[in-house]
Structure formats: C-alpha cells, structure tokens
Amino acid sequence: TAILSFKQSLRDMGVATITAYCAVEAQTDDRPTETATGRLAVSGICAVSQDYIRSGLLRLGEDVLYVEGLGIFSVEDTMNARFTHRIDILKTNTDEASKFGVRSARIYRIVRMEK
DSSP states (O other): OOOOOEEEEEEEEEEEEEEEEESSGGGSOSOTTBOTTSOBOOTTEEEEOHHHHHTTSSOTTTOEEEETTTEEEEEEEEOOTTOOSEEEEEESSHHHHHHHOOEEEEEEEEEEEEO
C-alpha cells in the first residue's frame, strides 16, 4: 500500500469580516442542518460570502480555510448574497454565536501539494 505524503501551504486571501452562526432556521434557510454542499452542518465548517465562490477564490465543498487566531474550517456553505468578504463560522448554539460578535481576521486557503 502506497502512502501519499502531502505538503501544505497557505495562500493569503487578505482580511475578512468574521461572524458566527448557528444551524437554526432563523439564521439559515428551511434546511438548517444541511449545508449548501448537502453535508451535515457540524462544528469545523464555515459559510463564505458568495463573492469568494463567484470569483473562483474558493471552491465550495473542496477548500479549507485557516482563519488566523480561530482555527481551520471546511468551506461547506454560502451566505446571503448581500454579504461580501465575509466568513461565517458555525457554532453549536445561538448564545455562543451571539457572543462571538463581528471580528476581522486574516484568512488563508490551505493548499495541498503532493510532495
């Protein structure tokens, strides 16, 4: 069995507005536990503003982001079209999402390259 080794690098995407949401209808759509990719909404995912997807900077369901100071998140969902340059991190409850507030952070797309 061959073991593949991957080298990861970070592609700087600049500073984005970072918010948080919870998987409830009031903050999503009529399918709050399902992401735009059809996957289950679980901890470790984020929604991104549609400008990142339309421009080709991020690929829904394929890319992973490092949000400086906050961690690594899989790009699985999209936000309302009115938002731009924004990342929305999924939280487990509405209190946690509300307390998160609005922040700014540098974001990086994790790029995997075969070694």
